[in-house]
Amino acid sequence: QSVLTQPPSVSAAPGQKVTISCSGSTSNIGNYYVSWYQQLPGTAPKLLIYDNNKRPSGIPDRFSGSKSGTSATLGITGLQTGDEAVYYCGTWDSRLDVVFGGGTKVTVL
Amino acid sequence: QVQLVQSGAEVKEPGASVKVSCKASGYTFISYDIDWVRQAAGQGPEWMGFMNPANGNTAHVPKFQGRVSMTRDTSTSTVYMELSSLRFDDTAVYYCARRIGAAGSAQFDPWGQGTLVTVSS
Numbered sequence: 589q590s591v592l593t594q595p596p597s598v599s600a601a602p603g604q605k606v607t608i609s610c611s612g613s614t615s616n617i618g619n620y621y622v623s624w625y626q627q628l629p630g631t632a633p634k635l636l637i638y639d640n641n642k643r644p645s646g647i648p649d650r651f652s653g654s655k656s657g658t659s660a661t662l663g664i665t666g667l668q669t670g671d672e673a674v675y676y677c678g679t680w681d682s683r684l685d686v687v688f689g690g691g692t693k694v695t696v697l
Numbered sequence: 698q699v700q701l702v703q704s705g706a707e708v709k710e711p712g713a714s715v716k717v718s719c720k721a722s723g724y725t726f727i728s729y730d731i732d733w734v735r736q737a738a739g740q741g742p743e744w745m746g747f748m749n750p751a752n753g754n755t756a757h758v759p760k761f762q763g764r765v766s767m768t769r770d771t772s773t774s775t776v777y778m779e780l781s782s783l784r785f786d787d788t789a790v791y792y793c794a795r796r797i798g799a800a801g802s803a804q805f806d807p808w809g810q811g812t813l814v815t816v817s818s
Binding site for chain 1: 798809
């Protein structure tokens with residue numbers, strides 16, 4: 589059972605948009621920055637979003653992040669087959685240190 | 698480019714110890730904390746702890762108390778994580794990751810390629 593709650597899966601057709609939610613509490617998301625990671629099959633997680641909504645260099649602007657209260661959201665527009673992966677949210681928790689969500693599998697139909 | 702390269706897969710018996718290495722390159726080794734995260738098959742990542750390579754200070758989650766040790770060799774820019782008294786549920790891929798955010802963040806970039814540790818009798 590992960591501290592941060594994500595939907596197990598989302599799907600959409602190529603070119604469409606998906607959003608992934610990440611729900612936490614005041615001990616984590618409510619008071620700390622959220623990061624998002626993309627994990628392609630058989631590879632290590634890759635940083636997609638940090639500080640709630642910032643993209644590292646090289647990450648396309650099709651990926652966006654937002655936060656409101658104790659929840660955060662990752663958006664992916666212009667969905668591509670190469671976006672098929674598992675996406676994780678992560679943040680600091682005042683009681684547990686670093687915590688992650690259970691992951692959301694994105695399927696391109 | 699900034700890179701973390703980990704040691705190869707390990708198979709250990711219950712009760713044994715495993716030591717995983719993580720060699721950093723492409724940046725000033727002592728300028729960033731190195732964290733350790735493990736991931737069991739089909740599960741989300743689980744943070745284990747971190748080391749400050751500049752002073753050797755470490756911290757880890759209570760569940761690993763007495764079983765985990767993190768060390769470093771500044772001459773080779775390498776961080777080590779040793780986990781002892783291995784149990785079957787320690788089977789996972791172990792990652793090292795460079796922390797790029799301030800203390801109190803979960804910003805890791807890049808991650809090592811991962812080291813599969815299998816605990817089997």
